[in-house]
Amino acid sequence: MNRITQFSRRSFLQSATAFLALPHLETYADNKSATDIKRMIFLGQGYGFVSKSFFPSTAGKFSKIGLTEGMTPLKKYQNDISILGNLENIGATNPHQGSLTFLTGASYANPKGFKNTVSCDQIAASYLCKDTRYNSLTLSTKERASGHGSGVRSMAWNPHGKPISGLNTSLELFNKLFAKHESKEQILRRIKEERSILDAMKLNVRSVNRTLGKNDQEKLDEYFQSIRHIELGLKKQIEWSSVPKPKASFKHPKEVDGEAEVKLMFDMICLALQTDQTRVITYMMPSQSVLSSMGITIPVHSLSHYNISAEREVVAKQRDHKCMELLGYLIGKLKSTKDKNGLNLYDTSLLAYGSNIRNTHTIKDFPVILSGGAIKKLRLGESFKLPKATPLQNVWLTLLQETGVPVKSFSSSTGTVKGILT
Known part of the structure; x- marks a missing residue:
């Protein structure tokens, strides 16, 4: 056997020749099959969407029923996404808590304040990130008016029900990934x-x-x-x-905000996964700054009450389009970025995007969009109408199990959701 084949990829990374993104070198590839690597990305979007123009009214393949007006920016990826309907987040009773309980569902308010339990991303991280530099990456936003709940700005909660502080800007993430x-x-x-x-x-x-x-x-x-x-x-x-941490091949822009900030955060999410620094990432996305970058001056909370006027509804629809454009940007980045095994990140990742809020103050039948190739049995390209009031926790349990996490239950789950699998 040639001696060079005895070197591990980790030994290679320890040398001074480590780069931002290594090319696919079979000599240094891990012995494990690429299919053994699973990654999970959880995105939280505040304030919901315009009900009549965003949510599909029927179940079925998008190739047959078409995409709704609000989802049209995802036309290119209509066979790579599915949207789940009729979900209920058991334990979430206050719309003002926003996305704080999106990944948990067992939260409640008591006389001494807000209480929560471990989030599904942290359960996934404890199994999927044993061999990575970071157990997980928690990303957040510096703005308060984001539709995610006041005070706490994190969707990730540790096993003791405490919020995990997030990195609020792409610059903070850049420094964590690449600064030495x-x-x-x-x-x-x-x-x-x-x-x-x-x-x-x-x-x-x-x-x-x-x-x-x-x-x-x-x-x-x-x-x-x-x-x-x-x-x-x-x-x-x-x-x-x-x-050593990977070397960055670019300098972080001095000033970036709104849509550009979200795209830059998505770029570095892909870099974090590509260089295998972690395999679980949670991102509580901004809302107000994205509107500002669109030239919209209406406060995002006011815009969520779009039924007050026709003008607000028009602008709210524009926001829906922008949110789906940004989601499409990330899906495209995942598909065009290869990991160390030469596979697109998309093929080894599970992406979950959603909100605790459907619209205004409605916290039932909210959107959850799934994408990615990590779960081979996951049915994509469809609108699903699940049984009424299906617990969101059942979805998280299903995704955890299908990505190899050996859990029998999660939070207030009552079982798995077989209908979204082949």
């Missing part, structure tokens, strides 16, 4: 300092543990579990400290 401000020694020194702080926190809290009541002790246990979660993250940083 720290040497290995600096990384290890920082991790040592962070561990020292965690150890001190443990000692200080344990000293008062005996004086606490049962409820407070339970809260304290949750606190320690959160610390353990941080420690596991530090451990992974150590494991990857010797592997």
